[in-house]
Amino acid sequence: MDDRGGAAAAEELVRASGTGDEAAVSRLLGRGVPADTRDAEGRTGLDLAVRGGRDGVVRLLLAAGADPEQTTGPYDEELPLVQAATGGRTGIVRQLLAAGADPDRANRLRATALGRAGAEGHTGTARVLLEHGADPHFRWKALTPAEWATRFGHTETADLLRI
Missing domain, CATH: 1.25.40.20 (Ankyrin repeat-containing domain)
Structure with a gap:
């Protein structure tokens, strides 16, 4: 993945995590997008999945190595x-x-x-x-x-x- 492709994939993973799109999250993780990747605003998929109550996405991200101790939130306060x-x-x-x-x-x-x-x-x-x-x-x-x-x-x- 080039830098542009990597950034686009990161954005897609975070967005899919927030909406609860388990199929997209699984596909992106399978393509090698890191589970803790951050979007342009610094948010991670785990952040948005937890916020949205997306149990299945949380399960996928944790299984792919997302850090349960990562800082989240718009100011890394959470x-x-x-x-x-x-x-x-x-x-x-x-x-x-x-x-x-x-x-x-x-x-x-x-x-x-x-x-x-x-x-x-x-x-x-x-x-x-x-x-x-x-x-x-x-x-x-x-x-x-x-x-x-x-x-x-x-x-x-x-x-x-x-x-």
């Missing part, structure tokens, strides 16, 4: 695991943890996946994170995940996180 937990995407959280994502790694805003799951009231996601060793006492902006859940009225999640 992590796939924190992003998935924020959206309550429990299946993707499981995939990322199985691929080696650190359950306690904080994003650039110092939020962890468990803190975000607590703040958003995603009880199932919080349960999976706890099962994988996430620290329920880690403070983000001076509050624990249970305190975030309480602050936003997520009683069931708060009860789970009070350990």
Whole structure:
């Protein structure tokens, strides 16, 4: 692939990942497009697949070697695991943890996946994170995940996180 072809393929992989086009993602990965390639805006396929809840695409990208610990977001401020937990995407959280994502790694805003799951009231996601060793006492902006859940009225999640 020449540079132009490589750039076009990168754009195509990221775009297909964001729309959930598993066939296109699989074809592009099979042609040798790196799983962690970035588009012109610096976004990766994993970033957009996690954001869009594209479980199948996440599976394909991780199997092709995408880094579950890569920084994502328009300013490289986010992590796939924190992003998935924020959206309550429990299946993707499981995939990322199985691929080696650190359950306690904080994003650039110092939020962890468990803190975000607590703040958003995603009880199932919080349960999976706890099962994988996430620290329920880690403070983000001076509050624990249970305190975030309480602050936003997520009683069931708060009860789970009070350990």
